[in-house]
Amino acid sequence: MASSPKLDAKIPQGEIDQKWTKYRSTVHLVNPANKRSLEVIIVGSGLAGASAAASLAEMGYKVKVFCFQDSPRRAHSIAAQGGINAAKNYQNDGDSVYRLFYDTIKGGDYRAREANVHRLSEVSGAIIDQCVAQGVPFAREYGGVLSNRSFGGTQVQRTFYAAGQTGQQLLLGAYSALQRQVGMGAVQLYARHEMLDVVNIDGKCRGIIARDLISGKLERHFGHAVLIASGGYGNVFYLSTNAMGSNVTAAWKAHKKGAFFGNPCYTQIHPTCIPVSGDHQSKLTLMSESLRNDGRIWVPKKAGDTRKPTDIPEEERDYYLERRYPAFGNLVPRDVASRAAKERCDAGFGVGASKLAVYLDFAANMMRYGQIEANKQNLHNPSKEQIRELGRAVVKEKYGNLFDMYKQITGEDPYEVPMRIYPAVHYTMGGLWVDYNLQTTVPGLYALGEANFSDHGANRLGASALMQGLADGYFVIPYTIGDYLSEEIRTKAIPTDHEAFVKAEAEVQERINKLMTIKGTKSVDYFHKQLGKIMWEKCGMARNAEGLKQAISEIQKLREEFWKNVRVTGEANEFNPELEKAGRVADFLELGELMCMDALNRNESCGGHFREEYQTKDGEALRDDDNFAYVAAWENKGNNAWELHKEELKFENIKLAQRNYA
Amino acid sequence: MSGNMNLTLKVWKQKNKDAKGALETYQVKGISPDMSFLEMFDVLNEQLITEGKDPIAFDHDCREGICGMCSMYINGRPHGPVKGVTTCQLHMRSFKDGDTIVVEPWRSAAFPVVKDLAVNRSAFDRVIAAGGFVSVNTGNAKDANNILINKDDADDAFNAAACIGCGACVATCKNGSAMLFVSAKVSQLALLPQGQIEKEARVLNMVNQMDEEGFGACSVTGACEIECPKGISLENIARMNREFIGANATKK
Ligand SMILES: Cc1cc2nc3c(=O)[nH]c(=O)nc-3n(C[C@H](O)[C@H](O)[C@H](O)COP(=O)(O)OP(=O)(O)OC[C@H]3O[C@@H](n4cnc5c(N)ncnc54)[C@H](O)[C@@H]3O)c2cc1C
Numbered sequence: 039m040a041s042s043p044k045l046d047a048k049i050p051q052g053e054i055d056q057k058w059t060k061y062r063s064t065v066h067l068v069n070p071a072n073k074r075s076l077e078v079i080i081v082g083s084g085l086a087g088a089s090a091a092a093s094l095a096e097m098g099y100k101v102k103v104f105c106f107q108d109s110p111r112r113a114h115s116i117a118a119q120g121g122i123n124a125a126k127n128y129q130n131d132g133d134s135v136y137r138l139f140y141d142t143i144k145g146g147d148y149r150a151r152e153a154n155v156h157r158l159s160e161v162s163g164a165i166i167d168q169c170v171a172q173g174v175p176f177a178r179e180y181g182g183v184l185s186n187r188s189f190g191g192t193q194v195q196r197t198f199y200a201a202g203q204t205g206q207q208l209l210l211g212a213y214s215a216l217q218r219q220v221g222m223g224a225v226q227l228y229a230r231h232e233m234l235d236v237v238n239i240d241g242k243c244r245g246i247i248a249r250d251l252i253s254g255k256l257e258r259h260f261g262h263a264v265l266i267a268s269g270g271y272g273n274v275f276y277l278s279t280n281a282m283g284s285n286v287t288a289a290w291k292a293h294k295k296g297a298f299f300g301n302p303c304y305t306q307i308h309p310t311c312i313p314v315s316g317d318h319q320s321k322l323t324l325m326s327e328s329l330r331n332d333g334r335i336w337v338p339k340k341a342g343d344t345r346k347p348t349d350i351p352e353e354e355r356d357y358y359l360e361r362r363y364p365a366f367g368n369l370v371p372r373d374v375a376s377r378a379a380k381e382r383c384d385a386g387f388g389v390g391a392s393k394l395a396v397y398l399d400f401a402a403n404m405m406r407y408g409q410i411e412a413n414k415q416n417l418h419n420p421s422k423e424q425i426r427e428l429g430r431a432v433v434k435e436k437y438g439n440l441f442d443m444y445k446q447i448t449g450e451d452p453y454e455v456p457m458r459i460y461p462a463v464h465y466t467m468g469g470l471w472v473d474y475n476l477q478t479t480v481p482g483l484y485a486l487g488e489a490n491f492s493d494h495g496a497n498r499l500g501a502s503a504l505m506q507g508l509a510d511g512y513f514v515i516p517y518t519i520g521d522y523l524s525e526e527i528r529t530k531a532i533p534t535d536h537e538a539f540v541k542a543e544a545e546v547q548e549r550i551n552k553l554m555t556i557k558g559t560k561s562v563d564y565f566h567k568q569l570g571k572i573m574w575e576k577c578g579m580a581r582n583a584e585g586l587k588q589a590i591s592e593i594q595k596l597r598e599e600f601w602k603n604v605r606v607t608g609e610a611n612e613f614n615p616e617l618e619k620a621g622r623v624a625d626f627l628e629l630g631e632l633m634c635m636d637a638l639n640r641n642e643s644c645g646g647h648f649r650e651e652y653q654t655k656d657g658e659a660l661r662d663d664d665n666f667a668y669v670a671a672w673e674n675k676g677n678n679a680w681e682l683h684k685e686e687l688k689f690e691n692i693k694l695a696q697r698n699y700a
Numbered sequence: 701m702s703g704n705m706n707l708t709l710k711v712w713k714q715k716n717k718d719a720k721g722a723l724e725t726y727q728v729k730g731i732s733p734d735m736s737f738l739e740m741f742d743v744l745n746e747q748l749i750t751e752g753k754d755p756i757a758f759d760h761d762c763r764e765g766i767c768g769m770c771s772m773y774i775n776g777r778p779h780g781p782v783k784g785v786t787t788c789q790l791h792m793r794s795f796k797d798g799d800t801i802v803v804e805p806w807r808s809a810a811f812p813v814v815k816d817l818a819v820n821r822s823a824f825d826r827v828i829a830a831g832g833f834v835s836v837n838t839g840n841a842k843d844a845n846n847i848l849i850n851k852d853d854a855d856d857a858f859n860a861a862a863c864i865g866c867g868a869c870v871a872t873c874k875n876g877s878a879m880l881f882v883s884a885k886v887s888q889l890a891l892l893p894q895g896q897i898e899k900e901a902r903v904l905n906m907v908n909q910m911d912e913e914g915f916g917a918c919s920v921t922g923a924c925e926i927e928c929p930k931g932i933s934l935e936n937i938a939r940m941n942r943e944f945i946g947a948n949a950t951k952k
């Protein structure tokens with residue numbers, strides 16, 4: 039298989055561990071004086087956007103940052119809980135750049151680009167250094183050094199964390215750096231602004247159309263380059279661990295203006311989320327993967343067992359992950375853990391009212407920690423109660439905020455009874471296709487963070503999204519953007535009365551008018567929920583050709599109905615959350631179809647993409663490397679038609695192998 | 701539907717920052733105790749849309765108590781009656797069937813209303829821009845474990861850094877003071893070695909910006925600490941006052 043001529047990944051020559059060093063030292067530079075007249079637009083203020091904005095502004099570029107929340111600090115990166123990976127080998131447990139590279143390629147089920155992943159591992163250590171320098175309060179040991187924990191899919195401890203609020207602390211670090219540049223006038227901030235189109239001129243991306251969400255006014259913004267750092271599209275499923283406003287709109291508009299969409303069907307379903315409690319549910323809440331360090335997952339051995347979990351004796355419990363995957367146990371990768379939970383529940387062993395849940399139980403480790411504490415404190419013959427209390431304090435320090443959140447949502451106390459958990463949509467590995475420079479198929483248009491497809495293949499390892507977002511923003515784009523901008527130093531800022539801006543704005547306005555004038559009978563949420571149901575049932579944890587074909591035709595029908603019958607209240611020229619939602623759901627209704635097409639095209643199982651037709655006799659994902667070791671990059675042909683282009687994935691450093699965690 | 705609580709809601713409606721607002725009364729039925737307060741508002745808005753009326757605008761995003769976007773003043777208390785939770789994490793099991801609930805926006809001179817229950821808190825961003833950072837450009841850092849930090853200080857810094865920037869402290873304060881918010885950031889950085897070099901300039905600039913934004917003075921009533929959903933402690937204000945006095949004394 040050869041890659042499509044339209045997809046030049048621009049991977050530098052040379053040995054894998056030399057590519058980035060060499061490239062970084064030879065890529066074209068822009069001199070400081072020229073940087074001052076080059077303008078960069080960044081859509082998104084999450085880890086990827088904020089870190090890129092701060093870094094580029096520090097270098098001297100003129101930067102504009104857009105986000106739809108009222109403050110850049112509220113980007114959904116803030117909600118990341120468990121941690122961030124880095125190959126520091128502080129634990130002396132055999133970690134290295136190579137091992138992180140290897141774990142990531144393998145975890146991604148051999149569907150990621152080697153060169154990108156190696157670069158990610160190489161820069162991972164510098165991220166931690168940068169964050170600490172900013173004052174990010176990571177967890178520490180008594181000796182004053184940084185502390186680490188384990189995450190799934192690895193056998194080393196390389197995850198740095200700040201209680202269960204790692205994303206918050208990292209984002210506030212990047213936000214501080216960004217605000218410092220705002221204060222110095224190097225970045226202009228556009229909060230409560232939504233990007234609604236990109237503007238291309240003579241084949242290059244030259245700006246965006248954005249809507250001021252308070253006044254409803256459309257604005258035109260020029261940039262020599264535009265960076266999309268708008269996050270993931272998990273909300274296409276309606277229920278997910280994403281924030282209510284997370285959306286595909288920015289990436290989708292870029293896609294419709296020429297940026298190919300990579301691997302749209304690769305979705306991560308996270309194994310440990312609080313189960314759905316009723317049809318009022320508006321979002322699902324993650325219980326961090328870090329809990330699998332200390333929580334053991336089980337279901338009763340007897341199907342339909344209705345006893346209280348604490349009444350079920352040890353020998354009548356099935357610790358099915360430890361049983362099936364002894365080498366990794368409860369810390370198998372997410373896709374494996376999710377499917378195993380679904381398998382048990384489908385077979386009738388699920389727990390809780392809905393029977394769509396399994397237990398995550400901390401009792402054993404609470405006692406273990408309690409015993410260690412008792413020893414430390416020289417308590418002789420402590421009572422069971424004392425040990426429990428001591429253990430409880432340890433668990434509280436590690437996961438207190440998560441336990442509180444669980445209790446707040448479910449009304450149950452996880453210190454006393456096991457948590458009930460079930461898989462939920464969490465992350466999208468797919469996204470805008472980018473080359474080694476993070477540039478999309480449109481020159482001057484880049485994608486960073488979760489919005490691009492790049493580093494995680496068909497399954498992302500825990501604690502690697504924060505790493506990737508910050509790698510992209512702090513350490514990759516500041517160099518790679520030079521390759522393009524060094525050629526642009528003679529391009530004067532293009533006035534926004536240029537016909538391309540006028541036309542793009544008129545199109546955005548027309549679409550808004552259309553949404554406002556349908557005045558149908560059903561709310562935006564109604565359509566979003568319907569779409570979510572189709573996607574979850576037919577393009578979720580397990581997929582098959584028949585279901586995907588049905589899903590495609592159901593989505594087409596739903597989309598048609600949406601454009602005839604949606605009701606958007608209020609006015610276009612005011613603060614109007616319903617209108618914002620309507621635009622986003624309209625885009626999801628197109629994306630959903632493409633996701634199903636991609637899933638249907640990929641006649642294999644890999645990572646988070648599980649096609650029921652392709653599995654081993656043990657129910658594990660069965661790849662087809664001969665036919666599918668490629669990135670599927672979809673070109674938008676207008677009117678919901680797409681053409682598939684393939685980027686061949688070459689594995690020159692890691693041998694393709696069946697993943698094995700047993 | 702899933703529940704059987706019926707409630708009367710009195711909700712602040714205000715078209716935009718310049719319009720006059722007023723409380724409007726709504727009835728909602730069939731509310732489940734497992735719903736969050738915002739999901740109850742989803743039900744109300746769905747009902748209003750079906751009736752062809754304007755739904756209520758309110759801010760929210762993560763719905764898991766961390767982004768700081770949700771901001772409802774419920775029965776006279778920011779984020780409602782339960783201690784230590786944001787509006788989005790408040791569940792209807794904290795209310796009773798038949799209750800009347802009054803819901804208003806954050807009120808403060810520095811937080812103008814955008815629409816209904818949504819307000820503009822960009823004053824906070826400007827306070828951070830004035831000094832809430834360590835001036836370290838990307839690429840300047842040395843190996844992370846070269847900076848050793850006493851675990852207790854690291855934990856205290858983390859506790860201060862847990863502030864979500866929601867503004868409940870300002871909304872509840874009779875003076876509209878932002879001292880708890882500002883002191884949380886000043887404390888975080890004052891507790892860490894990385895923050896030492898700029899500590900004087902930081903506190904002076906941030907306090908100065910805070911005053912310019914129109915936040916009121918602090919009279920240490922402690923209401924902010926009680927209403928803060930993240931348990932940010934008044935000790936931070938004391939620490940900031942010490943930092944401020946110290947910085948003024950050494951000002952050249
Ligand atoms: C609950 C949860 C827990 C997680 N925990 C972890 C973890 O422990 N470790 C880990 O590595 N990863 C974790 N992840 C994944 C990780 O947090 C995300 O993948 C990552 O933070 C995404 O960062 P980002 O910068 O790409 O996007 P985001 O942080 O989502 O930011 C998107 C930005 O784009 C803006 N935006 C979007 N659309 C538009 C538009 N049209 N116009 C203008 N602005 C727009 C938004 O305003 C926002 O500023 C978690 C994810 C979730 C949901």
Ligand code: SF4
Pocket residue numbers: 862863864865866867868869870880881884927928929930931932
């Ligand atoms: S100090 Fe507390 S109440 Fe004030 S903004 Fe921070 S989290 Fe909100």
Ligand code: FES
Pocket residue numbers: 759760761762763764765766767768769770786787788789
């Ligand atoms: S919606 Fe994010 S804190 Fe409430």
